[in-house]
Amino acid sequence: MLLGCDFSSSPTRRKPIVLALGRLHGSAVHLERFERFTALPDFGAWLAQPGDWVGGFDLPFGLPRELVLALGWPTDWAACMAHYAGFTRAQLRALFQAFCAGRSVGGKFAHRATDGPAGASPSMKWVNPPVAWMLHAGVPLLRAAGVHLPGLADGDGRRVALEAYPGLLAREALGGRRSYKSDDPKRQTPARHQARADLMAALCAGEGARRLGLRLVAAPALHAAMVDDASGDLLDATLCMVQAGWAQGQHAAGDPRFGMPADCDPLEGWILTA
Secondary structure (H helix, E strand, C coil): CEEEEECCCCCCCCCCEEEEEEEEECCEEEEEEEEEECCHHHHHHHHHCCCCEEEEECCCCCCCHHHHHHHCCCCCHHHHHHHHHCCCHHHHHHHHHHHHHCCCCCCCCCCCCCHHHHCCCCCCCCCCCCHHHHHHHHHHHHHHHCEEECCCECCEEEEEEEECCHHHHHHHHHCCCCCCCCCCHHHCCHHHHHHHHHHHHHHHHCCCCHHHCCEEECCHHHHHHHHHCCCCHHHHHHHHHHHHHHHHHHHHCCCCCCCCCCCCCCCCCCCCCC
16 A cells, blocks of 8 residues: 655644545545544554555654754764654753854755755744654654664564655646645635646656656546645545655665665765655
8 A cells, every 4th residue: 555644743634634545546545535634643653553555654754864963963863863862842942042043144054955856844833833743743653663774773574664756746747846735815815726736747648757657547536626625635634645656666676775765875865766
């Protein structure tokens, strides 16, 4: 099974964690259904149950090495993540603000090597979007569930978790940084609705993920739900699932790292397909 996860560090009924579930058949990624979680413990319990899946998760799996060295934290990934999880968000915010305060304008944040190729926000960023809190909430759940994290930590090889980023695939499918979602009702415009329709059309035609050699297959009701979901959560989960489909294909072709570059930093991790 494939899964794509649109993650929230503070899930609610209005903004749940969304899973897109499906399967890879040849060059087609078939979306089967969505699942939603409104509490982190429930999501953790789902991850921990026996399964057979490759998943793409929209949350950072690591911190920038530059930041870790500056703070004097462990440079072993597991030890670093355990250390990070021991801080409160308020404590982390103070540490990160102090780090940024001593740096020049335009270079306040430290970046991972994967951030540039993926066009992703730095994993230490605590606002707009608060990806640092996503790491703080999500990685401990993955570690507690005992899943396999290629390049980072060995675990149950039948449950494979990889870092994904829907924005990377969305930009490729739309030909640029065209906005297709918003959680603000005032910004849920016809233009964004059309962007979602165009994005879905490109994915289903095989154009949106041409670099990956994949196309999306979705029943009409699921297709319509993704276009109509102004938050973009359903679509983002599906984009992560497509990225996971590429990773599964790489593994089937003999790559034990599921497409992760052999020379990527084992502390920072890597974003699928970047």
